[in-house]
Amino acid sequence: MKVLVTGGAGYIGSVVTSQLVKAGDSVVVLDNLYQGHRAAVHPEAHFIEGDLADKGLLDRLMAQHQPEAIMHFASHTLVGESVEKPFLYLGDNVQNGLNLLQAAVDHGVQRFILSSTANLFDDPESMPISEKERIVPGSPYGESKFILERLLYWMDRIYGLRYAALRYFNACGAASPDLGEDHDPETHLIPLVLQVALGQREKIVIFGDDYGTSDGTCIRDYIHVLDLAQAHILALRALAQGSRTYNLGNGRGFSVKEVVETARQVTGHPIPAEIGPRRPGDPDILIAGSESIKRDLGWRPQYPDLVEIIDSAWQWHQKHPLGYSDK
Numbered sequence: 192m193k194v195l196v197t198g199g200a201g202y203i204g205s206v207v208t209s210q211l212v213k214a215g216d217s218v219v220v221l222d223n224l225y226q227g228h229r230a231a232v233h234p235e236a237h238f239i240e241g242d243l244a245d246k247g248l249l250d251r252l253m254a255q256h257q258p259e260a261i262m263h264f265a266s267h268t269l270v271g272e273s274v275e276k277p278f279l280y281l282g283d284n285v286q287n288g289l290n291l292l293q294a295a296v297d298h299g300v301q302r303f304i305l306s307s308t309a310n311l312f313d314d315p316e317s318m319p320i321s322e323k324e325r326i327v328p329g330s331p332y333g334e335s336k337f338i339l340e341r342l343l344y345w346m347d348r349i350y351g352l353r354y355a356a357l358r359y360f361n362a363c364g365a366a367s368p369d370l371g372e373d374h375d376p377e378t379h380l381i382p383l384v385l386q387v388a389l390g391q392r393e394k395i396v397i398f399g400d401d402y403g404t405s406d407g408t409c410i411r412d413y414i415h416v417l418d419l420a421q422a423h424i425l426a427l428r429a430l431a432q433g434s435r436t437y438n439l440g441n442g443r444g445f446s447v448k449e450v451v452e453t454a455r456q457v458t459g460h461p462i463p464a465e466i467g468p469r470r471p472g473d474p475d476i477l478i479a480g481s482e483s484i485k486r487d488l489g490w491r492p493q494y495p496d497l498v499e500i501i502d503s504a505w506q507w508h509q510k511h512p513l514g515y516s517d518k
């Protein structure tokens with residue numbers, strides 16, 4: 192299939208691009224390189240540097256490449272930043288998504304996969320969190336993804352655009368020692384912990400130990416980026432049978448302290464940690480209920496083991512201590 196991947200130079204988008212290429216699909220990547228890295232894009236993908244705000248570019252790109260499907264990763268993605276700069280999220284994320292949907296409809300694209308988020312569940316009534324859980328976006332970031340989910344609902348009803356909204360819990364791990372996570376600034380727990388092990392940071396600050404969990408630190412569902420990629424590919428193939436929304440995680444949670452301890456085991460480094468204040472907007476526990484995608488598509492995470500997840504990230508960080516900029 193010919194697939195347009197927006198944000199295909201970013202962390203998850205680049206991994207999905209490489210898995211699509213390996214599966215024999217033809218991939219066009221559109222990325223403005225704001226957070227993405229040219230070196231992360233699979234060499235067999237066609238790369239276009241450009242921005243979703245540029246409607247003329249989108250129109251030309253669609254006319255020239257005629258993708259059959261779109262996977263939309265390009266986005267501002269930081270919960271904390273979205274509270275400080277809501278217009279980047281409720282403005283740019285939404286407007287760029289609209290531009291892409293308009294181009295998709297204008298050019299007859301019939302399949303669309305959206306990167307969505309567990310930040311839709313700020314106040315869950317049940318754990319693990321299934322797709323039936325009520326939506327309470329935890330931030331302008333989560334709200335922007337929810338708006339895009341709703342736009343897709345209407346695009347399906349009006350134009351028959353089949354979509355999958357894939358709500359990631361905590362994406363992590365590296366696809367290979369040469370394809371991993373590289374954000375600037377880095378804000379995610381696992382890469383930050385591994386930067387301590389590399390000697391690039393003195394310590395990890397744990398954001399609060401007074402949550403309602405067994406050790407007082409937040410519990411999250413860490414899902415390997417290759418398992419996320421597999422879910423995208425399965426969803427893409429299934430879209431002909433109708434639109435769908437899935438929560439993606441392992442169904443098992445680890446506390447921040449457990450993640451730090453596991454990283455100590457994997458790296459053999461003491462990784463000093465200290466307790467700091469809570470980070471605004473962090474819910475106590477987020478664990479995915481992913482029964483729907485398992486039942487519908489036979490998705491089975493291949494890397495549920497936290498040791499294996501952190502080890503894959505550690506191999507990437509050791510080989511590329513400066514991320515892609517060392518290339």
Ligand code: UFG
Binds near residue numbers: 378380396477
């Ligand atoms: N944490 C620390 N110290 C740090 C960094 C993180 O204690 O230096 C904690 C956080 O408070 C949180 C956990 O580690 O409890 C995981 O934090 P991350 O920043 O790695 O990930 P988040 O859970 O905040 O965010 C991720 C994605 C978001 C998505 C969200 C959905 O990055 O895009 O999951 O829940 F919206």
